[in-house]
Amino acid sequence: MLTKLRQHLNTRIGFFWLLVILFWAKTLFAYLAEFSLGVSDILQVFLMLVNPIAITVFLFSLAFYIRKTGYYYYILLLIDALDTVLLYANVIYYREFTDFMTVSTITGYSKVNQGLTGSSLALTNWYDFIYWADILIMLALFIFHRIKHDDRPIPKRTAFAFTSVAIAGFGLNLTLAESNRPQLLTRTFDRNYIVKYLGLDAFTVYDGIKDEQTNHQRASAKKSELDTVKEFTESHYAAPNAKMYGIAKGKNVIVIHLESFQQFLIDKRINGKEVTPFLNKLYHSNSTYAFKNFFHQVGQGKTSDAENMLETSTYGLSTGSLFSQLGSDNTFQAAPAILNQRAKYSSAVFHGNVASFWNRNNTYKNMGYQYFFDASYFDTTGDKSTGYGLKDKLLFKNSVEYLERLQQPFYVKYITVTNHFPFTMDKEDTDFKTTDTSDSAINGYFQTAHYLDQSVHEFYNYLKKTGLLKNSMIVLYGDHYGLSNSENETLAPILGKSASDWTSYDNAQLQRVPFMVNIPGTTGGKIESTYGGEIDVLPTILHLLGISSKRYIQFGTDLFSKDHDQTVAFRNRDFVTPKYTVLNDKIYSNETGEQIDATEEVQKQVDADQKKVNKELSLSDSLNNKNLLRFYTPKGFKKVDAAKYNYADGLEKEIELQNKLKNGSTSLYSKYGNKSTESLYRTDAPEDSHKKTDSTRIKITNPDDNDTSATSSSSSK
Secondary structure, X not given: OHHHHHHHHOOHHHHHHHHHHHHHXXXXXXXXXXXXXXXXXXXXHHHHHXXXXXXXXXXXXXXXXXOOHHHHHHHHHHHXXXXXXXXXXXXXXXXXXXXXXXXXXXXXXXXXXXXXXHHHHHOOOHHHHHHHHHHHHHHHHHHOOOOOOOOOOOOHHHHHHHHHHHHHHHHHHHHHHHXXXXXXXXXXXXXXXXXXXXXXXXXXXHHHHHHHHHHHHHXXXXXXXXXXXXXXXXXXXXXXXXXXXXXXXXXXXXXXXEOOOOHHHOOOEEOOEEOOHHHHHHHHOOOEEEEEEEEOOOOOOHHHHHHHHHHHOOOOOOOOOHHXXXXXXXXXXXXXHHHHHHHOOEEEEEEOOOOOHHHHHHHHHHHOOXXXXXXXXXXXXXXXXXXXXXXXXXXXXXXXXXXXXXXXXXXXXXXXXXXXXXXXXXXXXXXXXXXOOOOHHHHHHHHHHHHHHHHHHHHHHHHHHHOOHHHEEEEEEEOOOOOOHHHHHHHHHHHOOOHHHOOHHHHHHOOEOOEEEEOOOOOOOOEEEEEEEHHHHHHHHHHHOOOOOOOOOOOOOOOOOOOOOOOEEOOOOOEEOOOEEEEOOEEEEOOOOOEOOOOHHHHHHHHHHHHHHHHHHHHHHHHHHOOHHHHOOOOOOOOOOHHHOOOOOHXXXXXXXXXHHHHHOOOHHHHOOOOOOHHHOOOOOOOOOOOOOHHHOOEEOOHHHOOOOEEOOOXXX
16 A cells, blocks of 8 residues: 555656645645634635635646756646745735735735834744744655655646636535635625635735736826815815814924724723823823724735824824825825925924835825934834834934924824834833733733833823923824734633634724814813724814815825714725624624614615725725825825935024024024933833934935935844
């Protein structure tokens, strides 16, 4: 028996089937151990089990057309290895994002990966050798001559038969899938559906075709296509609340981007201690307008999607990151440009990661940001950084020399990073006693959130000491979830819920993130129950500053307006309203949290809301994918010229402008009699040092050399 098996393995077809079976087995392992595909009936289980076979046979059968013996085996192993790379990359990606890699994600990966170091390693598991064991074993068998080359080439007719049968098998697979889920490839479903029914390779090909279609649409876009978008946003516009309009007029705007910060952290106690005591205080302050039903709406672009919505009030893309894929050449009507052109605001971003992370160094220019103080402006060596950049306490503290030189009023954004997966901290950075669950990410999450809270508190103390606090409106918001759905059942008891009763509805409710507008000096603040999301931030901020948003194409509406649209769209086309949560066509009551059988009246309302959500997301996608804003210039708006911006030598440029303005300079530095305020900043960060040396700074290549990517003289974070 073993002799016959060995003899069969020593034939080309026998070796072929061995690799097919091994690849099928590890794909099923990934399906069952890594991915949550949501199979719900016998046919779906069957399709999940067999869907890798047809495409694997098709891909591997391409080696049959190679007649030379050595080439055949090497090509077959190469196809196996490349498909394994795709499989394993999706495993790692899914562990972090609970989603599959799209072609947009893959092609934009280099722009994202430059900002990643420790995260990918933290996402690996001890059993990951399973994904590579078959290839290594095959190589070892060849080296030790346990498998011999078969010099007999496969007849072309046989090769064609294998390929044809594989195509027919995929056709049958697709037919059964369509019978279970009609219009699977023509309607927009969750990516899980494509993988569940057709397999990971089929999804990648399908997504690639869609990506090419988008590129074609962009090239053939016409000005007339903007009319439908403009008509929708004009009819969707919500007039400002007269009592709130302009209450922060002329004030500085400081946006604090709370990385991976979910709403449940507010007022949460662990072991009797508040996780975020300072943010809790702000949340309940009578100078803060807080929203308890505010949801993140990001897709695969995660943080960059949140930024895009904040700055432009348009949605991120259905797949991939708008920043990475389109940010280099898209036309934007973004907050920095609007505020500069309407109210003479200067603008800057402070972020302790490399400039090219999420393609920010190019996207920010098209948005009209004047300064970008990235990792090249800070000492990020040693323990000062996490895998995603400079620690938050050091970011806030070390930004002062650049912040104090900005001309007022200014619009600035701080992108924090310490509260980012895998939520690890150096022991000297925290003494917060956290949970003791089986999930290290959950345990670490409360510690890093506590550290972020302390960082914001220190920054507020500085703002108060310098007088900036009373002259500013501070906007704090969470960009997206921190703990993924796969961790929510372990989290459930900490939130007072039962893991056994945890549902998709509970997952959706955990997509709430904080949104707070703190305006020191006001007394009308309160916690609002209004439903909204990140798409609504820009029109809300503009109206608070006394700047009408009506002339711009924006999909969000002012949260304070009586006409505000409280239907919150998620990127996968699910949505939430004050009464209902709709997930994958299932309707849940927000009052009970239970799935309901809708009455005719409720179903009619849900259908109308779904139609509006679909239209809104589709129009936003059309606007961005086709770059339709290039055809529209609002009254008084001048299109941003990205060539005018160069993020090198930011401090020198600030000083040059300050000297040019002389007594007309409005910077904090000038207001303090041309003296620095750095000494007023107090931090307990153990890594804090007043010494900086050029030798440890990350350098930015001059954009004039046609390369704006950041390179590092030390290890890049």
